[in-house]
Amino acid sequence: MKLSWILIFAIALSGCASMRDVQNPQSTLQSPGSFGAVDTGWNQPSSHWWERYHDSDLNALIDRALSQSPDIRLAQARVSQAAAVADQASAERAPTVEGNARATRKRYAEQYDVDAPLAGHYGSTYALGAEARYTFDFWGRQRAALNIALGETAARQAEAQDAKILLSSQIAESWFELSRLLERKKLAEDALKLRTRTLRIVQSRVKAGLDTEVERWQAEGDLPATERDIAELDERISLQRNTLAALAGLPMNALADAVPHVEPTRDSLLPTSIPAELIGQRADVVAARWRVQAATQGVEVAQTNFYPSINLRAFAGVVRQGLSVGLSDWLDAGSRTYSVEPAISLPIFDAGRLHARLKEQVSDLDAAVETYNQVLLEAVRDVANQMISLDALEPQLQAQERALSARRTAFDLAKRQYASGLTNYLTVLNAQNALLQARKQQANLRSRAMVLDAELNRALGGGFHTANATMHFTGKSS
Known part of the structure; x- marks a missing residue:
């Protein structure tokens, strides 16, 4: 039977397995504008945004971490796994x-196998x-599988x-926290010196009869309390250095002497609105969108399973059989x-297996769409939160400067x-504690400003471009 007649026959019978009663996908992709983002023309952060803090040790630490961290290597291994699967799917489309x-040596039965x-x-x-095999992709099943x-x-x-x-x-952020803890320790050491000088004044006044033993x-009593604070800060600093080493994939003692030298920086202006163009380019949003497109192709694969599969197998070669076979026998056209x-x-x-499989793929597509919408919503919220916090931080810093000046x-x-x-001494003690607390609060606010600045750069995509990827999903056969 000719191949064309086989194809016609297959199409005629393809209605035997029906796709009826399978609902179309119900979910709809949202856009950044659906959640309040607008086009602002805001500049995307640099892909090396951390260099803006002008700390060479921080730059070197991040560069090393991006190449040595187990988390990064694991993510890259997963990319290689997926690429290998794509190579396999591409190979399936070729013949x-x-x-x-084959060689067989046997004794032939006298009355069964062959004649004399x-x-x-x-x-x-x-x-x-040699044998060649090829599966015709009339319905786009292999193409859709490749696109998945x-x-x-x-x-x-x-x-x-x-x-x-x-x-x-x-x-x-961990580097900024280490900087904050080191500054806190310096403040505690300054407080210890200050309280030591105050103690000397009190001792002099007690000798002069101007104060009592109570003062x-x-x-x-303030001195050991301050020494305790310093010891606690030493512990937290060591733990923070270990945290940084673990993040960078370094030995635990590799950063034992690390001291940040960060220059506080911040853009003078913030976006007046949530930048839709940057939200759509966030790596997590892009990944979710690609999975929606892949799930769409999954529905197409499930649909093509209802159609006939047509394969072609061809063989060409030489076969010889006899009591003995010589080289000249292979030259015989027979x-x-x-x-x-x-x-x-x-x-x-x-x-109903195919029907159930199609329903499953349609549900998977709905789930992928809603996952994308959730990721997009979280991305918009993330940026909005950073903008609100940064906008509210500036008056806090200014108020704290005034408060610190007054306390001093x-x-x-x-x-x-x-x-x-x-x-009396109580007045001095209260003023001293208020000053130390104001200096501590100022250090906390400065550190928070650095953290929020880093978080905003991350929330705005961290300099990610879809062009950075080595492979793009187009939904088209290749």
């Missing part, structure tokens, strides 16, 4: 050719040839970039053999008055 050789002269004797059979694999590869590439962006952000013991086998398979009755003036005045006998 296969196999060479084969082989009957009742030992003989040999030799076959040498390409979509997964592209999604994993975006996720690998997202892992790098997240890791660089985590290291930068002296109270002043002495040894040549050829075969062509078109084959068709089509679903007629499968107890109050403490200086209290010290002079106490030395002159115009006030």
Whole structure:
């Protein structure tokens, strides 16, 4: 039967397995604008945004982490896995050719296998040839399967970039925290010196009869409390250095002496609105969108399973059989053999398996769409939160500067008055504690400003471009 007649016959019977009663996907892809983002023309962060803090040690640490971190290597391994699957899917679209050789030595039955002269004797059979196979992709099944694999590869590439962006952000924030803890320790050491000087003043006044032992013991009690704070900060600093080493994939003692030298920086302006163009380019959003496209191809594969599968198998070679086979026998035209086998398979009755599989793929597509919408919503919220916090931080910093100036003036005045006998020690103690607390709060706010700046750069995509990926999913056959 000619191949064209087989095709016509297959199409005629393809209605035996029906796709009826399978609902179309119900979910709809949202856009950044659906959640309040607008086109702003805001510049995308640099892909090396952490260099804006002008700390060479931080730059070197992040660069090393991006190449050495186990998390990054794991993400890259997943990309390689997906790419290998895509290569396999691409190879399925091409014909296969196999060479084969076979030799058989046997005794032929006198009244069963063959006629004379082989009957009742030992003989040999030799076959040498090549076989080609090809599956016709009339319905686009192989093309869609390839696009699924390409979509997964592209999604994993975006996720690998997202892992790098997240890791660089985590290291930068941990570096800022180490800087804050070191500054806190310096403040505690300054406080220890300050309280030591205050104790000397109290001791002098006690000797002069101007103060009692109560004030002296109270002043002495401040010293061990401050020493305790310093010891606690030493512990937290060591733990923070270990955290940084683990993030970068370094030995635990590799950063034992690390000291940040970060220059506080911040853009003078913030976006007035959530930038839709940057939200859509975030690596996590791009990965979710590629998975939606891959899931769409999954529905197409499930649909093509309802159609016939048409394969072609061809063989060409030489076969010889006899009591003995010599080299000259292979030159005989009678040894040549050829075969062509078109084959068709089509679903007629499968107890609803194909129908259930299609429903599953449609549900998977709905789930992928809703996952994308959720990722997009979280991305918009992420950027909105960073913008709100950064916008609210500026007046806090300004107010804290004024508060610190007032606390410093109050403490200086209290010290002079106490030395002159115009006030009691409690006034000095209260002013001193208020000053130390104000300095600590200022350090916390400065560190928070750095963290929020890093978080905004991450939330705005961290400099990720879809062009950074080495493979793009297009939904078209290649």
